[in-house]
Amino acid sequence: MSIEKTEKIRAFGFVVPALLWTVAFFVIPFAVMVVLSLAHLEGRDVVQTFDLGNYVRIFSEPSLVKGIVVSLEITFVVTIVSVLLAWPLAWIIAMQVPKKWQRLAIMLAVLPFWTSYVVRSYSWALVLGENGVVMQTLIGIGILDEPIQIMATRTATIIGFVHFFVMLLTLTIYSNLVQLSPNYARAAQDLGASIWNTMRLVIVPLTLPGIMTGAFLTFVLCIGDYITPQILGGGNELTMPQLIMLQLGRRGDFPMASALSIVLMCIVTLAYFASARWLKMERV
Template identity: 40%
Template sequence: MSPLEPVRHRGASNRSAGWLLPLSGWMVIFYLIPLVFIIGTSFRTMVNYQLTSEFTMQNYLAIFAEPLYWKALRVSLLLAVKVVAITTLIAYPLAMVLVFIVPKRWRTFFLILIIAPFWTSYLIRAYSWFIVLGNNGILNLLLKSLGLIGQPVQILYTGTATTIGLVHYLLPIMTLTIYTTLENIDPKLLEAANDLGAGGLRSFFHVILPLSAGGLVNGMMFIYILAFADFVSPATLGGQTERVFPQLIVDAVQWNINWPLASALSIVMVAAIFLVLLVLSLFRNIGSRENGGSGK
């Protein structure tokens, strides 16, 4: 080992510590401290719109005893899972086309088209679906002109409209996440698989999918968090026909001015999100072990 090697290691460690310090400070100030405050508030009550210092489990007991909260939690969970599944089924083939079929000189153009919806407000995008999904919207007029329906199909203010709005909102994020992962796959691996006689399907299942599993699961995690915590699409497109869990938190703050209940609901929501993320992380670890095994 070179005499300079320990010095290099110390220099790298110092640089890493220099990056970690502001990052840790950011996490403590903007995540850990608010989280501790929310947890503490969830065990208190409000009297005359003022927080008391009394410790109580009343808020959590009310959540677990009230069917309304359990139903909203189930609706949010199923909605998030549905959105993750649909965005994955659309985004993965789209990302594969961009990486393996579209020439490099055209990729930037198509990537700009994919992220173009983010140039407008999310709320504006949600309300724009009224033009498409309304009883007199483009979709119903098209179906009528084709003779497929006699009366307008009720799509707006339903769970289907909520799902459509969330998929439209989150699809670019999922596509870009998978695209970045697929683009980093070494083309020589696919050439080697082809030389060894692997067809398109075998190359996909034995090379592309295992190597992109980490990015795919990361994208699924991100989409699940955003879909579960969203209340804009359910409130606008869904018409609040089915209450989702984040809407109950908003109601507890805006209408009931019950911060302890809102805090308890927030902790339950974070716990529900964390449990699903834990399951998804297991799939990512399985993919990592398979990649390591194939590398040996």
């Protein structure tokens, strides 16, 4: 056996444990899920059939169709608002804050990351509640006469999500911005571009990889999250993850939960292909 060949076998030996783990606990569960999504529930028992009944139901039963629509609407709004809020923040930290304070500024900007995820949603429930700080303040300074309901609406879900993803996007956009040479902006301005045009035509396009990477992560994490809509949005408008958990909890309908999960996964895959040409994960 050649040295080259023994080297290869040895290298492969290093990879085997991780591969086995991934196959056993990721690939096989996924395959099981696909098979199970073709089964259906009779009474409380799962009967293995091979038809697309669950998928037909997902796209015809109003409550399930609505789940997909609600999830997509929330996710799109959250992604766009988060990008719009995070970009200026990242830009100010990268360009206006003195170099030696930048690391501290970024650490501060993402500090609430370090609260536990469940607790963060709970905190927003405190803030946005009928007797919470925001309502009390607005009533106190005379803007409102009585509290308006934000909790248990879509608005609360969106605020909770935006809070989390502004931090994430600030990180990806900032790390993109600091890699840009200041010469781009200088050149544009020397050639007579206004500050506004420099931003719009030079700096923003150059940060597209950072924006798209962050936006993709936002999309994936947002559409798959159960906690935030469950704590803040309540039960009026269910998102896809809430519907999945409902199938599991109330009825033990594993086939339907599996089918919904696969639809969710397909949506994420579509989002990936839509943004793939800008995704440069290694640059962020």
